[in-house]
Amino acid sequence: MGKQKIIPKNCEAESCADCRLRCDKRETTRAVFTKEMKATHTILMPNMLPIHLELACRVLRIYGYNAVLMEYGLHGDSRKVIDAGLLNVHNDICYPAQLIIGQMLEALQSGDYDPHKIAFLYPQTGGGCRASNYIHLARKALKKAGYDYVPVISVNFAGLEKNPGFTVSARELRDIMYVLYYGDLLMCLVNQSKPYEIEKGSADALASRWVDTIIDDISHLRMSKRHIRQNYIQIIKDFEALPKTNEKKVRVGIVGEIFVKFSPLGNNELEKYLIAEGAEPVLAGLMDFIMYCVANMKYDYAYYGIKRGTALIGSMIYPYLTKKQKEISELITQYSSFRPMPLFPHTEQLVDGVISHAVKMGEGWLLTAEMLELADMGIENIVVTQPFGCLPNHIVGKGMMKPVKERCPDVNLVAIDYDAGATRINQENRLKLMLANARQLMAKHNGVE
């Protein structure tokens, strides 16, 4: 059943020649996604970011993968997913791992799929954070539950494990990258429209029409730079034209560990809650995180003198990525009254004097940078989200709240922990406090103006 012996390829060690010797001895067995499976298997993906991953998922389908986003836990049934996670993963492990593994087991046990005909796609971050272990924990959990034949395909920035049936060509990679930019743009505009939309649901509906258009473009190879630029402009114009009220609402930035920051399952539908409470949520895009990972390639070399080759590659990709973001950001300013997304190189340098760029585990310096960027944009209310007990966030989240406050005295920060045992009332009570202060802050500013 597609099982073969393989050599784990997680080795980032600098002196790999010597390490390889040992690696050769350490053979482990994992279920591999074979070529045949591409035709027979459904690939299930966790739904961290609804727009981005919907797009990515449909791109994969264009390329012949039967990819599906897992919706378990997103429709009022989160308890089942959480319980499945608690049951199968060490309870002290990060909440995101519990949730994603919980979703996997729900998928396997729900009867929606033939367990022999599915595989999981698991996007993960690497590095010194516990998160780099998620995939191993997922495999361990599947094995314990008797599903060791189900392949788990890891997608990360440190390199792909070998899965003959899951290979990504340069073109596919390009398309995925483009949809992530599209995703960032759509998310940015939806968040600025939804709280003000006159017809309820119109912003989401518009975004989902655009998702269809983008996918249609990709499947018909309409991927010229000019065409994409035209799309960007049209998206911006469409959202600008959406009927909206011109109320002034409290704006609340969300930063944090990537999963709980974005995923409604992870953060008890934080965005929805904030909108319902009359606020406008503000989030940096997914590409910022990717650019952060690319930027770290150069910092790794600068601070530790390791991985020179990677650093070189990073320095080539970096300007390419930032340029694309700049293009979109400038178009927003040019064609609408929306607040453009901040530019990554600007965000990156904001942490100078606050935290070192050497801090690269988890969200690392990016989390602190995003707080500073929000404050810089005049968004002073910030929710710092983290899974309970998140190690990097002790440092870069809660640990940096004081320095951020010193630099930007008016910021109104609140740290919220997410966890299988944490209750909504606890979280909402703290958010209420933040919002009450936010309104007062707004009144103060208006008074001055």
Added chain:
Amino acid sequence: MDNQWTVNTGTGTYIGIDIGSTTAKIVIIQDGKTVYSKYERHFSQVRIKTLEMIREAKSYLGETPFGVSVSGSAGLGMAKAAGLPFVQEVFATGEVVRELQPDTGAVIELGGEDAKVIFFEGGMDERMNGTCAGGTGAFIDQMATLLNVTNEEMDELALKADRIYPIASRCGVFAKTDVQPLLNQGAKKENVAASIYYAVVNQTIAGLAQGRRFSGKIMFLGGPLYFCKGLRKAFVDVLKLTDETAIFPEYGRFSVALGAALFAYRDKKEFTYDTLTEALERSLGVKTETAHNEPLFRDEADYQAFLERHAKADVPMADPALYSGDAYLGIDCGSTTTKMVLIGDQNQILYSYYSSNQGNPVEVIRKCLLEVYQIMGDHIRIVGSSVTGYGEELIKHAFHVDNGVVETLAHFTAAHYFNPDVDFILDIGGQDIKCFKIKNGAIDSIMLNEACSSGCGSFIETFAKSMGYDAASFAKLGLFAKAPVQLGTRCTVFMNSSVKQAQKDGAEVSDIVAGLSMSVVKNAIYKVIRAHSPQELGTHVVVQGGTFLNDTVLRSFEKEIGQEVVRPQIAGLMGAFGAALYAKDQRKESSQLLSRQEVEDLTHMSKSATCHGCSNRCQLTINMFNGNEKYISGNRCEKGAGMAPGSYEILPNLYEYKREKIEALKTDCGEGRRGTVGFPMALGMYELAPLWHKLFTELGFRVVYSGHSSREIYSKGQYSIPSDTACYPAKIMHGHVEDLIEKGVDTIFYPGLTYNVNEKAGDNYYNCPVVAYYSELLAGNMESLKNVRFWYPYFNLNNEKMMQKQFFDFIIKEGIDVSRSEVNKAVHSGLEFYRNWMEDIRRTGSKAIAESREKGRPIMILAGRPYHIDPEIGHGIDKLANSLGFTVLSEDSVAELAPPVEVHVLNQWTYHTRLYRAAKYATENEDVQLVQLVSFGCGVDAITTDEVRSILEEKGKYYTQIKIDEITNLGAVRIRLRSLIGAVEASRKLKEQG
């Protein structure tokens, strides 16, 4: 009305309602004056209570429309359901204080379960306790229950205290683990009571100040601070306040309600008595949102069948008047309860006793023994006696009990009596959850709850009291719950807030009771036993412990695991029954138990002291019996027990060796022509001190070390900890930095190290994020670091050339005039010195192994992190292991003796890679046991513990994990280690028998 508080609401009537987690408060303001106020416990009946209170106040609410506003953590749901305006409680407090006492610097408000701090000076800043920081008012209630006093009595006791014990301040569960042994060891109630209040203070400061110091006038609000003078005193003492700067306003309990009234005035929404009561009545019918479980019993018949089935597991009771002959006594001196059983030669029970130990087990047992002697008359003779449980040592000494038996063995002995095929025992007691798997007639593995998840029996009991019920009727309430609420499986603190949520949603008490019972059960199965499926437990399950006498819990358990279990009718007495059986098994000619007369004459006094034998600074309790027999508890080693040096053998201890080695470093700290550098001794410094020491001294710096870790050091830096859920080894770093600054050091060094030393045995060689980057956090949060130079450059330790360059660039940038060759040489010597250092540790480890083998002495690897050698972090468990007869090795001294290990996870942290190898080494050697030390809050260990366990268990080794935090409770550790010894012993015997 005695008190008239004036609030600026102009004319008109305004009602402020504050529904906290345990109490409801209401104030009515008319034309700016308070005309009515009321403070009552709501016993979870939030909506009904509010309605009642409004009805009571009817006479104050004339015909004219008035404003209303609701606040408080349990008020949110009600406000939503009834359509009343809501204001967040901290916000409300801030408003009211600004109005009534504008010169306030900060407010500290303690509620039933919340703690809040508001800073006014230098930018308003509001804080609430995090999800982990335990309750406060509810915590004090719990502690009072534990001391068996009322809140008022506890307050009075606290005022008479003459010493303060360190009690873990993070969360209620932890504190409880500290308090219980203190009581069991005979510490004075006065002192314990005061210590509890100090713990609350420390918790507030550590959890909420987060880097800000309290200055100016401090106002104290909320119920507990209004009622407890002892608590007030503790705050005043710790924050060093005076009568001028500590403000305890009369309206303390009503501040939130007053704030709500103020908000009602601004909100301008109008109600009349009729519209308000209607709105509240409407809210009573609003459906709940909380998730539910199915009922425990289908119908009455189902319940009857259940009762009949369990009535079968019984021991015969015999009338002692009709029995004559030999008898055996078993005592179980547990954490909260004392149990005693007297059995005859047919194992029939002649006498049994089960009661709370009322904070003084010696007295309880004395009375009880007298009763036994009374019953025995001349026709029954005790020929054997055993004692087990937390108080084992104390009781054994006090009454000259024949045998002490470790709890686990006592319980197994009893369970075996009921079901010789038993393969799984689950015992949920007052404080502990114990589970044993039985294989081939011996204990195969033991799981005890960690301090964090002890949501056990006493939890339900305390909860019952807080909701206004006694334990027995509370338990019955749950049996026929229609829709038991789902409350999560975490620690009690989380359950408290889950209950709050359920209350908010209007759940009935019966549903909450059933929900709590299910949580306790799930907690045991999934959190303590960590079973993946209920079937893993076994096929012959015996459950016991006082908590299982609660039929709701028992039924929940059966439902959860999907099979019927045996619950002996004496479920609560199993420890004592097992001890009695053990006494029978071990019987000698006669028992040395104190005679009736001796028991009658027994006097017991206790006092506390600190042992100064070593840096562990054990808190001793010295018990004196009859004025001349001394029994000391709280000690880790023989020195503390008052034994003379030389009268006992000192066993090899690599922890001690490493400590001494670091001490030896301090004798040569350099001459300092280039200045002084301070090393905070915590976290990674324990590993790399030799490297940095050599490097800096060679460069001409003088090195200064921070003092030995202690509670005092910790509290010095406590105010600046931003994330209270980080591990203790990290949090104590703040204190070490403060200590260095107090010593006048002008430069402090703690580098950033994403990568650790590459020992080429894993997939990577990271440090954990906390060790790697704690310097960034210190720089950002410690005000005092702004006045000194704080050096925290990043290095690559694995490339000498690179490190030389990095160090040179850094030190030149800091304006130190050194040459490149000097730096190169210093870096080289530093690295070499470190390598030799580690080599020496490994050599010493091997020597200790050889020596132990020669003498046939068992070896224990205490596998932790380098910083676990710190006695304040590791709690001197190494010495305890020594005193139990083990040679103690550290993980780094044996890691290289085993090849790199194949694990099922990413093996990417240097310290953890050592753990895996040490475990591997243990599996390869019969005489080596491994005990893993885990710091609470260590996220990485959530991964390593499972791996280390599987490495050991695959080869048939026992896995023992000790979770450590600020707690200094060695009782539980001792039980674990002794159980391990017992289990190893039993399996060895079994092997010998073939």
